[in-house]
Amino acid sequence: MKITANDPSRKSFVQISADSDFPIQNLPFGIFSTLKNPTKRIGVALGDFVIDLVELYNLEYIDELVFTIDDLQAPYLNTMMKHGKLEVRNLRNRIANLFDVSNPTLPAHQEHLERILVKKEQAQLHMPVQVGDYTDFYSSREHATNVGAMFRDPDNALLPNWLHLPVGYHGRASSIVLSGTPVKRPLGQQKPKDATEPVFGPSQMLDFELEMAFITFDGKPLGERISTAEAEDYIFGMCLFNDWSARDIQTWEYVPLGPFLAKNFASSISPWIVTLDALEPFRVEGPVQDPEPLPYLHFEGNRNIDLNLNVYIQPKDGEESQVSESNFKYMYWNMSQQLAHHTVNGCNIKAGDMMASGTISGPDKGSYGSMLEITWRGANPVQLADGTERKFIEDGDTVIMRGHCEKDGIRVGFGEVKGKLLSAD
Ligand code: MN
Numbered sequence: 233m234k235i236t237a238n239d240p241s242r243k244s245f246v247q248i249s250a251d252s253d254f255p256i257q258n259l260p261f262g263i264f265s266t267l268k269n270p271t272k273r274i275g276v277a278l279g280d281f282v283i284d285l286v287e288l289y290n291l292e293y294i295d296e297l298v299f300t301i302d303d304l305q306a307p308y309l310n311t312m313m314k315h316g317k318l319e320v321r322n323l324r325n326r327i328a329n330l331f332d333v334s335n336p337t338l339p340a341h342q343e344h345l346e347r348i349l350v351k352k353e354q355a356q357l358h359m360p361v362q363v364g365d366y367t368d369f370y371s372s373r374e375h376a377t378n379v380g381a382m383f384r385d386p387d388n389a390l391l392p393n394w395l396h397l398p399v400g401y402h403g404r405a406s407s408i409v410l411s412g413t414p415v416k417r418p419l420g421q422q423k424p425k426d427a428t429e430p431v432f433g434p435s436q437m438l439d440f441e442l443e444m445a446f447i448t449f450d451g452k453p454l455g456e457r458i459s460t461a462e463a464e465d466y467i468f469g470m471c472l473f474n475d476w477s478a479r480d481i482q483t484w485e486y487v488p489l490g491p492f493l494a495k496n497f498a499s500s501i502s503p504w505i506v507t508l509d510a511l512e513p514f515r516v517e518g519p520v521q522d523p524e525p526l527p528y529l530h531f532e533g534n535r536n537i538d539l540n541l542n543v544y545i546q547p548k549d550g551e552e553s554q555v556s557e558s559n560f561k562y563m564y565w566n567m568s569q570q571l572a573h574h575t576v577n578g579c580n581i582k583a584g585d586m587m588a589s590g591t592i593s594g595p596d597k598g599s600y601g602s603m604l605e606i607t608w609r610g611a612n613p614v615q616l617a618d619g620t621e622r623k624f625i626e627d628g629d630t631v632i633m634r635g636h637c638e639k640d641g642i643r644v645g646f647g648e649v650k651g652k653l654l655s656a657d
Contacts, residue, residue, distance in 0.1 A: 233318055235509045237328035240642050245333045246349070248279030253636055253645025255279070256331055257513075259324050260469065260504035260646075261309055264355040272307040272358055275350070276327055277504050277647075282355040283327065287348045293338075294326055308362040309468075309505065313583040316449050317465050321509055357503040360471070361447055361584045363405040367574060368443075368475060368495070368588045370399040371565035373519065375593035378605045383483065395523060398565035398573050400590075404496035408586065411502050411649040415476055417627060417656040418497040422480040434656035435478035435494075437610070437624045440631045442543050442601030444560050445473040445588040446567050447505060451581035458575040460531040463568035464508060466581065472502035472541075472633050472649040473588045479604055479624070499588070502633075502649040510644050514538050514637035516561050525569070528576055535566035541592060541635045543601070545616060548628030553616040555606055558592050558599040560635070627655040 237259055244256040254260065254277040264275040264282050275282035285304045288294050298319050303312045313320065330338055338345055370376055373390070376399075380389030393399065409415070417438055423430045447468045451458055458466055475495065482494030518536035539560035544552040565573075570587060591601040600606045603624050607613055610623035625631060630652040636645030 233321055233325075235321060235512060236325045238510065238512060239328075240513070240640060242328060243333045244278065244331045245339050246279050246281060246331060251643070252279050253643065253647050254504075255643065256328055257642050258506060258510050258644045259327055260506040260510065261312075262360045262504045263308060263358040264350070265358065266350060266354050266356065271305060273305045274309060274312060275355065277352075278331060280352050282350045282352055283331070284348050284350055288327075288330075291344050291347065293330055294323065297323055297326065299323060307358070308584065309360050310362050310584040313449055313468055317468070320468065320507065324507060324509060357410065359410045360503055360505050361586070363408050363584055363586045364582045365585045366403040366405040366408060366499075366588070367400050367585070368403045368491070368590060369565065369570050370590040371563050371570065372590055372593050372601070373564040374562065374595055375591040375601060375605065378593060378600065382604070382609050395521075396525065397529070398570045400570070400574070401490045403491075403499070403588075405586070407496055408499045408501060409651075411500055411651065413500065414652045414654050415498040415500065416654045418478050418481065418493070419656055420478060420481040420493050421484055423484045430484060435481055437479035437604075438653060439477045439479050439603045439624055440543065440633075441475035441477050441591040442541055442556060442558055442633055443473040443475050443588045443591060444470050444539070444541075444635070445501065445586050446470045446508070448571070448581045448583065448585045448587065450583045451575065454580040455578040456575075456580075457578060458571055458581075460529065460568040460572040463571040466571060467508045467567060469505040469507040470511065470646070471505055472635050472646050474500040474631060474633055474649050474651060475588060475591070476500070476651070477602070479609075498651070500649050500651040502646050504647050506644065506646055511537050511539070511637060513642065514639055514644065518561070518566055519564050521564070528572060529569050531566065531568050535568050536561045536563060537637065538639070539635055539637050541633065544632040544634075545622060545625070546630040546632060547616060547618055547620060547626070550616070550618045552632060555603070555614055555622075556598065556600060558594045558601050560589070560592055562592060562594045562599070563589060625653050627653055629653050
C-alpha cells in the first residue's frame with residue numbers, strides 16, 4: 233500500500249506555519265484528553281491542533297476502516313497498533329486525504345470541524361503507549377568509543393564484540409515517563425575516585441542521554457525471528473528519548489552485568505509518535521560497517537534517518553542554552569539490525585515495546601549526546617547563557633531535546649521532550 237499521506241505537494245486547509253513540526257505530511261499519533269471531555273483518546277497532531285479520532289469516527293469519516301471505537305477511545309495507542317502496519321498506514325492516508333485542501337468534505341461541515349479539531353492549548357497529552365518491555369541499545373560508535381576511552385582504555389575503547397553486534401540491555405518500562413514529568417535526583421551507592429569504600433547519597437554526576445526510541449507492533453510468536461528485511465513491518469514509529477543517567481552510580485555498579493539503578497529511575501519520552509512511514513522521505517545511508525557483520529545482520533537500502541537533534545539546558549528561571557547538536561544518521565547499527573538481533577534467538581516482541589537507540593553522539597565535540605562526553609567527565613565544563621557553568625545537570629535545571637527532519641521544504645518533527653530535575657529528598 234502506497235504511503236499517500238507523504239505526498240510533498242499536499243497542503244491542508246488548516247493553516248500551518250512553515251516551521252511547524254506537524255505539517256500534513258507528518259500526522260503523528262498520541263493520546264489526549266480535554267477538560268470538557270476527560271476520556272483519554274487517540275489524537276493526531278496537525279499544526280497547532282489535535283485531530284480527535286473519536287469524533288472523526290463518530291461523525292462517520294473513518295468508520296469503514298478496521299478500527300473500532302474501542303481502538304480509538306483508549307488510554308494508549310496499543311489497541312490501535314494491534315491492527316498492524318498496513319491498517320495504521322491506511323488510517324494515516326485517510327486522515328491526510330480528509331484534511332487535504334483539495335477535499336471539500338470537512339470544510340463543508342464547519343460544525344463537524346469544530347468537534348474534530350481541538351486547539352493544542354486545550355489538549356492535555358498523556359503517555360502515548362503502554363510500554364510492555366523496554367530495551368536500550370548502545371549503537372553509536374562515537375558514544376561507545378568516548379565512554380570506553382573514559383571508563384576503560386583509550387587504546388581499546390571498543391570492546392571486541394561491539395563491531396559485530398548491536399549491544400543492548402533490558403531496561404525498565406515502569407519508569408518511562410511523559411515529557412514534562414519532573415525527575416528526582418536518585419540516591420545510590422557511589423565509590424568516589426580515591427575512596428576505599430563506597431558511600432551512599434544523591435548522585436553527583438546526573439546526566440542526560442540523547443536518544444531516539446522506536447515502538448513496535450506485535451511481532452511473531454515466541455521462538456521465531458524477524459529478519460532485517462521484515463523488521464520495518466514491525467516498527468510503528470519513533471519518539472525522542474532522554475535516558476537520564478547517574479554516572480557515578482553507573483561506574484560503581486555496572487560490572488559485570490551492565491546498567492541497573494543508574495538508569496532505571498527515569499527515562500522521558502516525547503508525546504507524539506511519528507510513524508516510520510512519515511520518516512520514509514528522510515532515509516539516508518548509514519556509516520560503513522567494517523568488519524562486515526554476520527549474514528543475519530545484512531540489510532538492503534538506506535536504513536538510517538537524517539534527523540536533526542538538539543539538546544538544551546534551561547536553568548531555574550533562566551533561558552535555554554544549547555549544549556548539543558547531533559543527528560540520528562550517525563548511528564552505526566540501524567533499527568532493522570537492532571530488531572533482527574533482538575529476535576534472532578526467538579525472543580518475541582509485542583505491540584508497545586520500546587527500543588531506544590543508545591546515546592547518539594556524532595564525530596565532533598558539539599555533537600556529543602551526553603554531558604559525560606561534552607564535558608569529558610567534568611574536565612571541560614560548558615558555559616550557559618546566564619554565565620553559570622555545568623559539568624553535569626543541577627537541581628532545578630530543565631533538559632529539553634528537540635528533533636526534526638527537513639528535506640525539499642518539508643519538515644517532519646517530533647516536538648520536544650523536556651524534564652526538570654528536582655533535588656533528592
Ligand atoms: Mn541509554
